[in-house]
Amino acid sequence: MAARTHSVGVLVFDGMKMLDLSGPAEVFSEANRYGAHYRLSVVSVGGQAVHTSIGLRVPADGDARAGTAYDTVLVVGGDVLPESPVDPGLSAAARALADRAGRVASVCTGAFVLGAAGLLEGKRATTHWQHTTALARRCPSTRVEPDAIFVKDGTTYTSAGVTAGIDLALALVEHDHGPDLARQVARALVVHMQRAGGQSQFSxxxxxxxxxxxxxxxxxxxxxxxxxxxxxxxxxxxxxxxxxxxxxxxxxxxxxxxxxxxxxxxxxxxxxxxxxxxxxxxxxxxxxxxxxxxxxxxxxxxxxxxxxxxxxxxxxxxxxxxxxxxxxxxxxxxxxxxxxx
CATH class of the missing domain: 1.10.10.60 (Homeodomain-like)
Structure with missing residues (x-):
């Protein structure tokens, strides 16, 4: 039987990290070659194109406030997030998307958006090791785990620095389709599948x-x-x-x-x-x-x-x-x- 279509909405914004989008997107796309059926949509506040931290322009497929429901919502990160308060429009969009989603995840500093949206209250979470102290300060009810590749708390996932988004995406694929398909994806992308969530962010x-x-x-x-x-x-x-x-x-x-x-x-x-x-x-x-x-x-x-x-x-x-x-x-x-x- 063909796999059910699994919709993934990726929330982007100006200053986002390109790899936070492209890394997980490649994992989901590769999984489709082995029997999965992920459908990715890039959304932004207002549906406008955004510019990444390296200057590339990323068009959006739609407005994050349009009311579309996704099976998975993925929030990317960006250097601006730990340095200044999260834009209220961005955090409100993340909250609305999460309320309609089966699960919500963040890559790297995208955890600051989840925190600003109230989605990490009373939960365990992680982010890039350089910013775990700042995340703990902004989200006092959150138990921040500074040394984890990614953390799953219920239907909320947070991950560490940029390449950890690939580890996170592999974990989501494994959850949806089992370890055999996830291993096929890891081999095809020439990445290790061994970096489980409990492993350290750095050697x-x-x-x-x-x-x-x-x-x-x-x-x-x-x-x-x-x-x-x-x-x-x-x-x-x-x-x-x-x-x-x-x-x-x-x-x-x-x-x-x-x-x-x-x-x-x-x-x-x-x-x-x-x-x-x-x-x-x-x-x-x-x-x-x-x-x-x-x-x-x-x-x-x-x-x-x-x-x-x-x-x-x-x-x-x-x-x-x-x-x-x-x-x-x-x-x-x-x-x-x-x-x-």
Whole structure:
């Protein structure tokens, strides 16, 4: 049987981010090639064409105030939204569209429009990590989750920075048509489907302040260039011609970590990417520089509360599973781990 037509109304405005529109639109369009039937309409207040943040003109299919009902309403973001109050006409249009829709979603700073429309009251939400504090300040009853790719609360979805709109759209497709079709879309667009809503917006190795000291920048560059090399404390100290004790003090003072823990984070990020690409846990450990599978398992337990294979299986879907975390230190049998998919 042919899929039922699912109408998506995308609310745009002057200064919007182009990728907030084009990313999800490509996902829905690609899904139609595999049996879905999404119909996209671009709407604006007054039905006028809008100009994006890169200067391109985007025509509108209709007026957001026309009373049309959509199955999904998607609100794009823009740099202006966190910097100034949301235009009352825009927030009123978002509210009216949401009242007639089956579900409402925002990409990046589009969450500020939902917040201004009262659509996030008492709910969980996220936005671009640079603006989560501002969103929490404007929406005091909203529980803002600064480290999520996207958040689903009932029929309301919010997502993080621009490319997270693609993750969000894949999640909506999976909800509508199942993981198999969503995976086909992800493969066709050459994007990962593994970034579930519960995953971090940015890699662990990129969190925290950037080093100011040239010596630390040299160490970071060396580790990132070849994570599998010998990066013991003595080897790193010799590379930059300081004592191991002095290098450790510098790491603690500037980065609030140790050289060993920093190396582990870089290797951990690489191991996750290898698992996402289909390598099993034993292969990921060897290719990312971990001395053994067991050391990789311990790193995953520390940073995610999951074993490597459990991570690989869980994030083969877009569905968050944060309530089902494996307890750190609980070991999955090694023979099962080595057989990762």
């Amino acid at each position: 662990a190795s990129l969190q925290g302040p950037a080093p100011q000291t040239p010596v630390l920048r040299m160490v970071q560059d060396a580790v990132q260039a070849d994570p599998t090399a010998d990066h013991s404390l003595d080897a790193l100290a010799a590379r930059v011609r300081v004592s191991p004790r002095h290098l450790t003090r510098m790491f603690r003072a500037e980065l609030d970590t140790t050289p060993g823990r920093y190396v582990e984070l870089i290797r951990f990020d690489l191991a996750k990417a290898l698992l996402d690409a289909g390598h099993n846990a034993t292969q990921a450990a060897a290719l990312s520089g971990f001395p053994s599978y067991e050391s990789l398992r311990r790193a995953f337990a520390r940073h995610l509360g999951l074993s490597p294979t459990r991570y690989q299986h869980r994030f083969a879907t877009t569905t968050p599973a944060s309530r089902d975390r494996e307890k750190p230190g609980v070991k999955v049998p090694q023979e099962a781990e080595g057989e990762g998919t």
